[in-house]
Amino acid sequence: MQEEEYYSVRMRAAKNTVLKKGGKHISGGEVLSTYSNIKQSVNALLEKALTHSRGKPDFMQIQFESINESIKLVKPLRVETNEVETVENGKTLARAMLEKSGVPKRIIDKAYKQIPEYSSIRGAILFDIHSGERIDNNSEKGVRVSRIDWLNANFEKWTDENNQPKSSRVKEALAIATKVCDHPSTIAELCWSDDPDYVTGYVANKKLGYQRITRLKEYGDEQGCRIFFVDGVRDLPTYINFLEKKPIFIKWEEDDIDT
Structure with a gap:
């Protein structure tokens, strides 16, 4: 199933990060994506963070990294x-x-x-x-x-x-x-x-x-x-x-x- 390389795309969003170390957790998420779908994956995680009922984040981090082992x-x-x-x-x-x-x-x-x-x-x-x-x-x-x-x-x-x-x-x-x-x-x-x-x-x-x-x-x-x-x-x-x-x-x- 792993003819294409997969990537782990992760997001974390928080609020009041300036006032308190780490701040209030708003949202987090992850998808496994092929390279061609990374933009779509990032957009989905961005939407999740910006529309969460816990509030509006003032900090967000989205990152991806390649997966170099077989997927179970x-x-x-x-x-x-x-x-x-x-x-x-x-x-x-x-x-x-x-x-x-x-x-x-x-x-x-x-x-x-x-x-x-x-x-x-x-x-x-x-x-x-x-x-x-x-x-x-x-x-x-x-x-x-x-x-x-x-x-x-x-x-x-x-x-x-x-x-x-x-x-x-x-x-x-x-x-x-x-x-x-x-x-x-x-x-x-x-x-x-x-x-x-x-x-x-x-x-x-x-x-x-x-x-x-x-x-x-x-x-x-x-x-x-x-x-x-x-x-x-x-x-x-x-x-x-x-x-x-x-x-x-x-x-x-x-x-x-x-x-």
Whole structure:
């Protein structure tokens, strides 16, 4: 599938960067693109940053770099949607799903207590299921899952077959969760957006799939959450390198991925 060279095109946008180091995170995103499509990719990321509900950025960085290794193809996780009436119901369901995924209850309780202090971190927190401690040691950045994409034609076929919306939000979130859960060190992921207008979150696990929960926070809340519950006994540097550097395309069924 890799007759052409691919590039990782990434964007980060923030606000109040002069007043506070790093500022308020507004938006981020990435696509994997051929050279001929880089301009289109940059424009899409630019539009995403300039129209985000978290505000108008005063800083933006868009960059691209070539990918010099083979791109792995991974099937998307199975998706289920769980309708809940309240945030409390959503949190209760999320806890149950995490425990079913193999995360001990005491570790879940400890992680939930620490969620407020992690809400401003741009990336994911790695939480060891044995010690109940944060193990990524990456201060305010966390770990950013990168070099991941899902070509539109293949994604839209998947949405048609699975009765899912043709939403860029669904595409991006499911792609990230699929990559994260593809690594054996990942036990489960807990996530909801920092977008104040979007209250749906999910629990993801290789066996349970991508379990959408329709209310995991209140409308207007800009505090997000992304925690990877990890088997910390395994090789942590290799795991982080996989999340940040290993290029992956999500590919549904047997369609050829082309440009």
